[in-house]
Amino acid sequence: MAVYNPGLIEKKWRQIWLEKKIFAASNDISRPKYYVLDMFPYPSGDGLHVGHTEGYTATDIVARYKRACGFNVMHPMGWDAFGLPAEQYAIKTNQHPGEITQKNIARFRAQLQAVGFSYDWDREVDTTDPGYYKWTQWIFLLLHDTWFDEKLQKGRPIAELIGEFESGVRRLPEKNKNWKELTPTEQRQELEKFRLAYRVEAPVNWCPALGTVLANEEVIDGKSEVGGFPVERRPMLQWMLRITAYAQRLLDGLEKLDWTESLKLMQRNWIGRSEGALVDFAVKGRDEKLTVFTTRPDTLFGATYMVLAPEHSLVDMSLPGHGLPNQWPAETKEKWKNNSQIGPQAAVAAYQKWAASRSERQRQESTSKTGVFTGLMAINPVNNEEIPIFISDYVLVGYGTGAIMAVPAHDARDFDFAREFDLPIKRVVSDSKTDPNAGELPLEADGWAVNSPWIDGLATPEATSRMCQLLEIEGLGKRQINYKIRDWLFSRQRYWGEPFPLVHLEDRTTVALAENELPLKLPAMQDFKPTGTIDPPLSKAKDWINVHVILEGPQNNPRARVVPQGTPDAVPALRETNTMPQWAGSCWYYLRFLDPRDDRAFCDKKIEQYWMGSKENPGVDLYVGGVEHAVLHLLYSRFWHKVLFDRGYISTNEPFRKLVNQGTILGEPEYTVFQTQSGEYVSIEDVDPEWGAQTGPDGKLQTISKHKRTGELLIGKACEPDQVEKRDEAFALKKNQEIRIDVQSFKMSKSRGNVVNPDDVIATYGADALRLFEMFMGPLEQMKPWSTAGVEGVYRFLQRVWRNFLGAEDGNLRVVHKTDAAWFCGSRQLNPQEVQTAERDAATILRPLHRTVRKVTQDIERLSFNTAISAMMEFNNILGKVTWIEQDAALKLLRLLEPFAPYFAEEMYHILAGQNALDSISQVSWPVYDEALCVDEEVEIPVQINGKLTGRVKVPAGAAEELVIQAAMTDTQVISRLGGRAVKKKIYVKDRMVNLVV
């Protein structure tokens, strides 16, 4: 027999699987379904990396396992191909982003096929294909046609909103307006305020370097997530999606999902629900009220001043100052003297200017509080005290009402501000029920209300609730729930994205295109570079932009059909020139896989019902991907899903029932040795842990540090693993004095040069070894370092299985099969002596085989692939110790191995099964195990005395307690250890252990 040659085997089976469409999913609704989904990749120019293949292998194992268990498995793959990197690269290399994208897709597809993933390639989707983005545009228009009914907590068609306005069930928010008196144009304008997709002029994150705006989620520490360029705030007219309307639904939906708690927590934090109250404060000498949001209305009696965000509208209407309260100490007033000298108006204006000039980053980094007095006084509604109003940038304009009541005694930030400016601090909560002054200020924790006439003595939760009640009775405020989440900024000033299927009319209203106008294709453009201004590249496609349309349907909610100029009733219109962000296409791709070529619907309803609407297992059964999408893709797609659900297009409320994040794969550990400039080695204990980097004489970056004691400059050098003696705890250089050196793993990155390319691994060890190793490294969700030696380890395992079955040398087949009367090895009949050995060997491996089947089955179910592999390794080690291997046992091991190492299993299956083989081992059903055969007939039970191991006794499995105790008590070791002491208590855990207490 030939030796194991992964290159040959893999090429052969890859072709056969594709030709015979072995892994096609069917729409046969009589079978139970299983939908296992990967986060489809952005096909970057760098190709696939081992992080992709880790998650994809995990899902592939589950897909292959579930097929073997009789499920109709949906396991698709596609391309999230719109986006910045391809466009940036296209600009740099003067190519069309579409061409680059197609090239990258071809490369990714070939790479994925090489790894042997069992995707149904007929279902491949590409978000940049007009046949796909037609439906992305269609769903966008559905959002545009939907408003959120607060009462029903549900998205409803705009037509129903119009119906409510017309029948008078609902009135317009502005009381002086009457729906029936508005023109169609005015009605269209009113409706825009309700649509889930709307345009608004608002401060947005503008990134000059990328020439586009970005969503809050795409800005990290004041810099763009892509490229790390600075981002500034500026007002622009932009498309938004009203995700805030669904905040509560998105929060509630998390409850039932089988996601990790940490992931749910990230979404909860992002949505940021907080319960509290709105409280109205009168402003002295003014008509306007100042409304604040607080989560601690119980501390209202402790409010000693108020703070507005610098951008707050009340600030602009400054009045002549009133001076500071008389009861305040003289030194406090002294502090604010400067302020009153130039006058509050001038001081406020100066502060506003200063605050506006600060970047988001500067503001976040500042530790001390700043602010100025506005000259305005507010009246605390509960005690009618006059309290001054300040402005400060520690209050954010975007959250709550942009204004707060400051309770310095019970809020650390207010406390800091009060200390900075010597403002009074008044305790209204005590840490003790009896002592009114217990607990150090600022005391943010719950306690008991003090110095608060309305609620004194009440514990914080009751005090809060009582205060809300009283505020509502007195008409001073009301309960309120606030969310941190902001509406989703949905437009980008780039070329390579889905065009918005809308036109703008001369009356400045926006009208959706008619459905048969879709897809609205991206115009072919030679020059698609950003314009350098806020105008998107599409603004240069003049012919495409300028159109004439006929408005169809009701005039207050029409659809636009593009017609030639001069057509009767046609009006001129301009196309929208923004494009959608990259997230658009990935919001719903899991639905398109179900029915990828349908041009009449984004997905056929019956098909959707079968795959997503199952009663027992609704939605995607398993979704695996990186944690980087915890708040972006995973929140956006849940939002779109809920809208589609509300509008009756799909049958479930949540898309992804079970979700798992694969952990990052780090680069191979790097060894660093430190030397002084004279070349002496220095032990890591003497190296200052604060390291830096500098460019060395060869132009490469090198690690530098200094000697902890002498302060001498030290240079860190990389050192090859084989230069390192690893036996000792102190890693030391061979042929040198023993010194400790540094060992660390880093994230894979091009600049570090530690990226592992799956192609290289496949070329050397084969795809099966790659798959096995990535699953064997450790738990799927854990961060873990790459190890070349580890790949060799699993490669050796495959070779050992190969040799166990086919013999170490040519012709020594060790697999035997039994017919009615005789045993055969290939076509040769075994002689009686061999038969005896074969029978004995079959008995030896019977129970381990059943145990292995059970272990692998259970481990795949709980995604514990590393232990499943180790179980197969153990079983193979047993096979190595016997002379003959029964064919049935061999085939079962191969069946277990197939999800992990499909090429290997396929090849070996065909060698062993010969003409009886099916097209593919993947069509063989999963082996069953007999629970009774999973335990040995005789078990060895450890005997403890007072919890300390003293001996072991052999008893039949499942033996009765008396029998085992009897055996333990008569064991010579145990008797001698007991030394005649009386046994007070005997504990027996069935088939596990005996503990004797003396």
Next chain:
RNA sequence: GCCGGAGUGGCGGAACUGGCAGACGCGCCGGAUUCAAAAUCCGGUUCUCGCAAGAGAGUGUGGGUUCGAUUCCCUCCUCCGGCACCA
């Protein structure tokens, strides 16, 4: 600062619901094979003491519950991840 998660041999990691700590793999040591090497096979490998049989210690730290704790509870330490002036 707040909120999560995790700390087990030289390394990656295993241990089901509280029941033999260290499975499996890597590395290392010894042996077989070989002229030699690679590859392969066999044996060993938590630490300390001991020639050995064996004895003792041991799952970040300190305590608790229990016949029995890597597992449950409390204290502290370290690392990783998320959020971060959100009132």
